[in-house]
Amino acid sequence: MSYIISVEELRNILATNPDQVVMVDARFQLNDPEAGRRAYEESHIPGAVYFDLENDLSSEPGEHGGNHPLPSVSELAEKIGNAGIDHQQIVIAYDKSNDMFAPRFWWLLHYLGHEKVYVLDGGFEAWVQAGQPVTSEVPVKKSKTFIPNVRSDEVVDVERVRENIINKKATLIDSRSYERYLGKNEPLYKKAGHIPGAKNYVWMDVLDRNGKWKNKSSLENHFSRLDKDKEIIVSCGSGVSATPNIIALKMVGFRNVKLYPGSFSDWISYEENEIETKDETDE
Numbered sequence: 001m002s003y004i005i006s007v008e009e010l011r012n013i014l015a016t017n018p019d020q021v022v023m024v025d026a027r028f029q030l031n032d033p034e035a036g037r038r039a040y041e042e043s044h045i046p047g048a049v050y051f052d053l054e055n056d057l058s059s060e061p062g063e064h065g066g067n068h069p070l071p072s073v074s075e076l077a078e079k080i081g082n083a084g085i086d087h088q089q090i091v092i093a094y095d096k097s098n099d100m101f102a103p104r105f106w107w108l109l110h111y112l113g114h115e116k117v118y119v120l121d122g123g124f125e126a127w128v129q130a131g132q133p134v135t136s137e138v139p140v141k142k143s144k145t146f147i148p149n150v151r152s153d154e155v156v157d158v159e160r161v162r163e164n165i166i167n168k169k170a171t172l173i174d175s176r177s178y179e180r181y182l183g184k185n186e187p188l189y190k191k192a193g194h195i196p197g198a199k200n201y202v203w204m205d206v207l208d209r210n211g212k213w214k215n216k217s218s219l220e221n222h223f224s225r226l227d228k229d230k231e232i233i234v235s236c237g238s239g240v241s242a243t244p245n246i247i248a249l250k251m252v253g254f255r256n257v258k259l260y261p262g263s264f265s266d267w268i269s270y271e272e273n274e275i276e277t278k279d280e281t282d283e
Contacts, residue, residue: 003106003247004213005092005118007130013090022085022141023048024093026057026101027124030188036101043134045094045127049083049141053101053240057108064158064269066262067188067238070108077112077148084141087114094120094127098207103243107259113149119247121213156233156258158266162273165196170231174198175242176264183277188237191268193275195235200281203241206248219252225282231256235263 005013013021025048027036033054040050051057056079058068085091091109095102102119109117120126128134164170174194179185181200183193194200205222208214214222226232232254236242239261249257260266267273 002216002251003118004121004251006121007126007132010092010120010127011130011132017090018047020088021047021090021092022083024083024091024102024105025050025124026053026093026105027096027099028053028101036096039096039124041136041138043136045124046133046135046137047139048094049139051079051083051093051105053104057101057104064262064266066264066266066269068240068261068265070111070155070239070261073112073148073150076108077146080109080112081144081146082141084144085109085114086144086146087116089116089144091117092120093117095123097123097125098211098213098244099123100203100241100244103247104240107243107246111151111154111259112146113151122211154258156260158260158262158270158273161195161233161235161260161267164233168197170233170258171226172198172233172235172260173201173242173245174264175201175203175234175236175245177202180237182279183275189265189268191275193277194280195264195267196274196276197280198235198276199283200279201245203236203244206244214248216252219248223249223252223254226254228254229256231258233258233260235260235267237263238265239263 023045025040025044027039029035059071093102093105106119174181181194186192234242234245
């Protein structure tokens, strides 16, 4: 199953069944948290609503839980309903291009049990480059009741990750850049390196040379060293860039894929947790 939709496919859906589609603009910049909303207010796909990574798709950081803890299920469900989304709607999230924030929205809606949520390949840029209309008009949506059906088995906590270092029942993936994985560069956190045992699968590697999502055969090849019968725990810095890897893994048939929401930023909040800096990908 593909969770990625092209501009052409979106155009066809909007032409035949526009009332069943809700577009979600998830553009965001970690170094400028207001940039995404400014971009949305200036220009977006007609009918799209805006969801903000920090205000809508995360809860407030605390001592533990990482930099972008999962939002309250009830609060997010209310916001989703207010955006005109229930379980009958086709929901398509888009980003600036193929970034990590639309996949975060995709993952959260999937986590809450929605079956028809997709990411627009190429994002807003692809829409504009295809000559499609944009607007600055903010839509008024008729509120719906969104009842979450939480897939609680798709997340793991720090205790499960600690256990896995010993029992190795799952394969742990780190989705950050290779330099951050090795601890050679860490722009965000007080400690550098990775969770012991993690294998590095950079999230951007699910994209091709042109920045579009790789096709199924390319993704199969990319993840060929992983065992489809084994549990896969996906992490990153704070549970955001892990989500493109989760989409890609699910698209090629990995069924037991879980997110460690707090990821490395949660891991290092416990002083007793060890850090590794060697490459363990091929071990």
